[in-house]
Amino acid sequence: MTQERRVVLNSCEINAQEPAATHVIGADIGGTNLRLGLADGEGMMLGKWSTSIMRTRDAESVVRLMRKGVDALLREASLPRDALGAIAAGAPGITNVDKGVVIATSYLMGWRDVPLRDLLEAEFKAPAAVDNDVNLAAIGERRAGVAQGEDDFVFLAIGTGIGAGIVMNGQIHRGSIWTAGEIGYMLVPGTSEAPVERGEPGALEGIVGGEGIRNQWQKRWREDLTTLAKDATATEVFNHALESNALAQEVLELAARTLAYAIYNISLILNSPLFVLGGSVGIHPALGDAVRQVLGQRQVRVQPKLARSALGVDAQLVGAICLAIETANKKLASPSS
Amino acid sequence: MTQERRVVLNSCEINAQEPAATHVIGADIGGTNLRLGLADGEGMMLGKWSTSIMRTRDAESVVRLMRKGVDALLREASLPRDALGAIAAGAPGITNVDKGVVIATSYLMGWRDVPLRDLLEAEFKAPAAVDNDVNLAAIGERRAGVAQGEDDFVFLAIGTGIGAGIVMNGQIHRGSIWTAGEIGYMLVPGTSEAPVERGEPGALEGIVGGEGIRNQWQKRWREDLTTLAKDATATEVFNHALESNALAQEVLELAARTLAYAIYNISLILNSPLFVLGGSVGIHPALGDAVRQVLGQRQVRVQPKLARSALGVDAQLVGAICLAIETANKKLASPSS
Numbered sequence: 001m002t003q004e005r006r007v008v009l010n011s012c013e014i015n016a017q018e019p020a021a022t023h024v025i026g027a028d029i030g031g032t033n034l035r036l037g038l039a040d041g042e043g044m045m046l047g048k049w050s051t052s053i054m055r056t057r058d059a060e061s062v063v064r065l066m067r068k069g070v071d072a073l074l075r076e077a078s079l080p081r082d083a084l085g086a087i088a089a090g091a092p093g094i095t096n097v098d099k100g101v102v103i104a105t106s107y108l109m110g111w112r113d114v115p116l117r118d119l120l121e122a123e124f125k126a127p128a129a130v131d132n133d134v135n136l137a138a139i140g141e142r143r144a145g146v147a148q149g150e151d152d153f154v155f156l157a158i159g160t161g162i163g164a165g166i167v168m169n170g171q172i173h174r175g176s177i178w179t180a181g182e183i184g185y186m187l188v189p190g191t192s193e194a195p196v197e198r199g200e201p202g203a204l205e206g207i208v209g210g211e212g213i214r215n216q217w218q219k220r221w222r223e224d225l226t227t228l229a230k231d232a233t234a235t236e237v238f239n240h241a242l243e244s245n246a247l248a249q250e251v252l253e254l255a256a257r258t259l260a261y262a263i264y265n266i267s268l269i270l271n272s273p274l275f276v277l278g279g280s281v282g283i284h285p286a287l288g289d290a291v292r293q294v295l296g297q298r299q300v301r302v303q304p305k306l307a308r309s310a311l312g313v314d315a316q317l318v319g320a321i322c323l324a325i326e327t328a329n330k331k332l333a334s335p336s337s
Numbered sequence: 338m339t340q341e342r343r344v345v346l347n348s349c350e351i352n353a354q355e356p357a358a359t360h361v362i363g364a365d366i367g368g369t370n371l372r373l374g375l376a377d378g379e380g381m382m383l384g385k386w387s388t389s390i391m392r393t394r395d396a397e398s399v400v401r402l403m404r405k406g407v408d409a410l411l412r413e414a415s416l417p418r419d420a421l422g423a424i425a426a427g428a429p430g431i432t433n434v435d436k437g438v439v440i441a442t443s444y445l446m447g448w449r450d451v452p453l454r455d456l457l458e459a460e461f462k463a464p465a466a467v468d469n470d471v472n473l474a475a476i477g478e479r480r481a482g483v484a485q486g487e488d489d490f491v492f493l494a495i496g497t498g499i500g501a502g503i504v505m506n507g508q509i510h511r512g513s514i515w516t517a518g519e520i521g522y523m524l525v526p527g528t529s530e531a532p533v534e535r536g537e538p539g540a541l542e543g544i545v546g547g548e549g550i551r552n553q554w555q556k557r558w559r560e561d562l563t564t565l566a567k568d569a570t571a572t573e574v575f576n577h578a579l580e581s582n583a584l585a586q587e588v589l590e591l592a593a594r595t596l597a598y599a600i601y602n603i604s605l606i607l608n609s610p611l612f613v614l615g616g617s618v619g620i621h622p623a624l625g626d627a628v629r630q631v632l633g634q635r636q637v638r639v640q641p642k643l644a645r646s647a648l649g650v651d652a653q654l655v656g657a658i659c660l661a662i663e664t665a666n667k668k669l670a671s672p673s674s
Binding site: 152164166168173174175176177178179180181182183185186187188189190191193195196261264265266268269270271272273297298 | 523
């Protein structure tokens with residue numbers, strides 16, 4: 001259990017009116033892992049806990065795993081269960097934040113209309129909130145990462161899937177039915193034009209997402225041209241490109257060009273001054289450098305600034321803790337609701 | 338001189354405190370034509386005037402032509418010059434609405450940093466305002482066209498150039514340096530990937546814009562395969578497609594598919610529920626129908642509604658009149674400013 005960075009601004013601190021419920025949990029429900037963070041009311045991370053949910057697909061089982069993790073975190077911090085002022089979770093999919101319902105997750109989880117907020121409140125007897133994980137990562141970067149003080153920017157989460165958290169005038173833009181930022185399906189030169197079935201990766205994900213990069217590598221792989229295994233991960237392929245392997249460079253350049261086109265398109269539409277690259281694939285320095293090079297060759301009145309996520313894989317967790325503190329304070333402000 | 342539709346809501350009426358300045362002028366400065374509309378304080382269009390500005394490129398000359406048109410409109414309506422409560426103009430380019438400066442226009446005009454608001458106030462001795470013409474068209478459609486009551490929609494102006502007027506939460510989204518909606522450069526499958534020099538048409542415009550459609554027609558044209566001239570306009574090509582000419586249908590289908598991809602991309606990013614097709618090319622019914630067909634084949638959680646501009650080529654003018662009435666009222670509210 002380590003003391004980590006203070007994640008939130010003073011304005012986010014839990015109000016001290018109810019001294020019992022002084023801590024919060026932030027949760028990041030990913031396609032493959034469940035990650036939890038325990039923080040005090042000032043946003044200081046007191047501990048983290050994670051587990052694989054590769055074989056745990058239904059929401060009830062995920063909530064039961066969260067119970068296990070929360071209890072472990074509270075125990076290690078010598079806190080009672082009623083120390084929990086609120087819990088907030090990010091889900092990898094389209095989320096109605098008003099109703100607290102995860103409408104649909106990506107092809108990895110297959111959730112449909114899961115009332116996650118109600119499930120969490122029933123399990124933890126504490127106020128709960130849910131949001132899309134990429135939106136939470138954007139909130140995290142804005143509060144404690146590379147986008148501090150930025151009212152207009154786009155956070156790009158590039159892992160297995162690809163999503164955007166769009167901040168405009170200091171607010172997350174969620175769209176008319178909560179699907180804003182679902183850019184994994186974007187069509188740019190080079191992507192497949194074939195219609196995508198629900199549950200399949202999108203056109204952009206097929207080239208820039210983690211699995212897409214693996215596929216591109218496998219398509220090109222030849223034993224005599226590389227020392228890297230055929231089933232290498234995206235990160236390994238990018239590292240190999242930095243070692244000047246021509247095959248790996250080809251895959252990196254394809255991903256970078258395609259991602260640069262997507263950023264260019266978003267930039268034309270929104271005129272956002274800053275793009276933050278996050279997610280396990282997005283934070284690789286080789287990708288950012290290669291994207292910058294492609295963007296630099298284009299005539300754009302606005303060359304958006306590209307920055308690497310400062311919080312890395314913790315961005316979602318930090319955003320969830322911010323949301324949990326906000327939720328705890330709302331409860332304190334109107335305890336009857 | 339004809340009495341035309343009442344264009345604005347009551348909330349936009351000129352306040353009657355200053356009875357002399359009871360009328361406004363809205364101006365639409367296009368790449369090829371200058372169009373003016375005279376309206377009373379309730380937004381009733383009293384007269385329209387237009388002239389070619391194909392050979393009039395500099396802003397001072399355009400303002401002198403506006404003087405001529407305004408005088409003609411006032412004369413025909415038997416109004417004195419001091420009846421002018423305000424004037425507002427839409428310019429075909431990137432416009433800083435706070436400073437009243439046209440930062441850059443498309444390749445047709447070549448304006449750079451033109452202080453248009455100051456020029457208009459000096460010429461007309463009345464408060465003036467300027468905005469991007471596509472933004473004004475979006476305002477026009479929202480006040481008096483097909484987007485009435487809509488707080489979230491995208492107006493697509495498709496003529497020689499292509500631009501988007503983005504309305505979110507009832508406000509025009511202008512971007513950090515006023516370039517939001519400059520989608521003529523968007524990259525989708527099938528568009529050229531070659532970097533575009535300043536002053537050249539963008540990738541999307543090369544296939545979906547009026548000149549792009551003419552070029553696509555000329556590339557395919559063969560005397561034995563069509564009765565339509567090689568130098569036909571985009572509208573003529575689309576009409577010819579409706580007459581079942583295979584060459585023209587090929588051009589229409591290419592434009593429709595490319596435009597559908599652009600709409601799909603914008604929709605993924607913004608999750609806007611409504612797209613309004615406007616501009617001389619955009620209002621052609623054959624284009625809208627063909628775009629709908631392509632969009633229908635794609636898996637989108639949100640199938641945005643497509644609607645044809647109700648105001649047609651008047652959308653910009655109606656938006657300019659709305660802005661002029663707003664400007665007149667601001668002046669009345671704080672006469673010293």
